[in-house]
Amino acid sequence: MPSTASIPGYTYGNAEVAESPFRLDDLAILKQTLLFTEADVQYLRMAGTVLEPQVEAILDVWYGFVAAHPHLVAYFSTTQGAVLPDYLARVRARFAQWIRDTTQREYDQTWLNYQMEIGLRHHTEKKNHTDAAAGAPTIIPLRYMVGFIVPITLTIKEFLKAGGHSSAEVEQMYAAWFKAVVLHVTLWLQPYAQPGEF
Amino acid sequence: MPSTASIPGYTYGNAEVAESPFRLDDLAILKQTLLFTEADVQYLRMAGTVLEPQVEAILDVWYGFVAAHPHLVAYFSTTQGAVLPDYLARVRARFAQWIRDTTQREYDQTWLNYQMEIGLRHHTEKKNHTDAAAGAPTIIPLRYMVGFIVPITLTIKEFLKAGGHSSAEVEQMYAAWFKAVVLHVTLWLQPYAQPGEF
Numbered sequence: 001m002p003s004t005a006s007i008p009g010y011t012y013g014n015a016e017v018a019e020s021p022f023r024l025d026d027l028a029i030l031k032q033t034l035l036f037t038e039a040d041v042q043y044l045r046m047a048g049t050v051l052e053p054q055v056e057a058i059l060d061v062w063y064g065f066v067a068a069h070p071h072l073v074a075y076f077s078t079t080q081g082a083v084l085p086d087y088l089a090r091v092r093a094r095f096a097q098w099i100r101d102t103t104q105r106e107y108d109q110t111w112l113n114y115q116m117e118i119g120l121r122h123h124t125e126k127k128n129h130t131d132a133a134a135g136a137p138t139i140i141p142l143r144y145m146v147g148f149i150v151p152i153t154l155t156i157k158e159f160l161k162a163g164g165h166s167s168a169e170v171e172q173m174y175a176a177w178f179k180a181v182v183l184h185v186t187l188w189l190q191p192y193a194q195p196g197e198f
Numbered sequence: 199m200p201s202t203a204s205i206p207g208y209t210y211g212n213a214e215v216a217e218s219p220f221r222l223d224d225l226a227i228l229k230q231t232l233l234f235t236e237a238d239v240q241y242l243r244m245a246g247t248v249l250e251p252q253v254e255a256i257l258d259v260w261y262g263f264v265a266a267h268p269h270l271v272a273y274f275s276t277t278q279g280a281v282l283p284d285y286l287a288r289v290r291a292r293f294a295q296w297i298r299d300t301t302q303r304e305y306d307q308t309w310l311n312y313q314m315e316i317g318l319r320h321h322t323e324k325k326n327h328t329d330a331a332a333g334a335p336t337i338i339p340l341r342y343m344v345g346f347i348v349p350i351t352l353t354i355k356e357f358l359k360a361g362g363h364s365s366a367e368v369e370q371m372y373a374a375w376f377k378a379v380v381l382h383v384t385l386w387l388q389p390y391a392q393p394g395e396f
């Protein structure tokens with residue numbers, strides 16, 4: 001994948017990222033629940049090759065969706081209602097890298113640790129800190145974290161079709177992407193759950 | 199839909215079901231986030247006609263999945279590991295009714311109230327109470343609530359294909375079902391979220 005060194009606030013694999021309490025044996029059981037197998041890893045790699053040249057177009061769709069909904073763009077704005085363009089731009093670059101990470105990274109403990117980090121960044125512990133986003137809301141509500149599974153999943157299909165693969169392969173890549181999105185969001189909810197309930 | 203009077207523990211629309219704090223204006227915004235529109239309501243109705251004669255076959259798949267995974271059947275067993283067949287059977291009848299409700303009910307405040315009830319039944323407040331399931335775990339962990347979105351979504355596709363509809367209609371019914379599953383699970387997570395975070 002292209003170098004990640006110039007992505008502001010992207011700390012995947014850095015020493016400063018804390019160890020997640022969620023371990024590889026927890027992950028193995030969660031993957032079973034999600035029907036996530038080695039075949040899905042292969043289809044994610046295939047999806048990565050199809051999506052790589054389309055990353056900016058995908059982000060245009062996702063950012064367009066956020067921009068079109070006041071209740072979503074609010075989380076990138078001050079509580080007084082002023083949009084924060086630097087915040088949007090810096091997060092966009094990490095969101096683009098997330099597409100690459102989701103399709104190409106080994107889902108190991110380093111990956112689990114960064115999922116905890118992303119969860120904390122949507123939650124009160126770290127939201128706004130990475131980008132010095134002064135005055136923005138301090139948390140993305142859980143209801144929208146889970147709800148967003150739908151647009152992030154549905155909108156990828158058209159992009160997966162654009163790589164010349166058979167419709168059977170497109171369906172498999174789409175199912176793998178769906179599983180990966182649910183897996184990521186599930187892990188990101190750990191900070192939101194009451195103690196002992198995750 | 200067939201009479202629901204004989205389904206043990208099914209209290210949809212009953213006076214004893216509490217008012218949910220989640221109201222119709224909250225629902226309208228959440229539906230936007232999920233891309234859920236009136237068209238999806240129509241496709242859910244269509245899906246309902248296709249799924250109605252297959253409800254037991256669908257429950258066989260879902261229950262087979264649970265039975266095949268010790269970490270899932272644990273929630274229908276005593277903490278000592280003894281499966282509770284009456285619990286499984288009573289819940290199965292309500293799960294079958296849920297397919298009908300999802301595809302055929304108006305998503306009004308009565309529906310919202312019952313979603314709060316279902317959330318509480320997966321959570322410590324009410325789990326095990328409806329069926330006097332003595333000795334079973336007191337909560338379904340949040341990670342499995344969200345993870346289960348995948349099997350409940352993916353497995354419905356084959357059943358949707360069995361009604362003689364065009365592949366375009368099958369895709370629309372499938373997308374509507376997916377949105378409905380995410381919507382339901384989102385609402386059921388309200389008891390799990392830390393105060394103010396839902």
Ligand code: HEM
Binds near residue numbers: 011095131
């Ligand atoms: C399927 C659900 C979601 C996905 C896949 C997703 C993806 C991402 C990713 C990849 C990042 C950057 C992580 C990093 O720093 O490396 C991020 C950050 C962010 N997302 Fe989400 N997100 C989701 C839900 C939401 C929702 C519903 C909102 C509401 C508008 C939202 C708003 C934000 C904001 C404001 C940040 C920056 C947080 C910070 O201050 O660091 N996200 N998201």
Ligand code: HEM
Binds near residue numbers: 316320338342
């Ligand atoms: C997509 C996620 C899920 C769906 C759609 C779903 C659906 C349902 C439905 C419709 C009911 C009956 C509600 C009623 O009483 O009217 C129910 C109850 C139940 N479910 Fe789930 N469920 C989900 C996740 C899970 C998971 C992951 C487990 C773990 C095995 C689970 C275990 C149970 C149990 C034990 C009950 C009975 C709760 C009680 O004591 O009342 N569910 N579920």
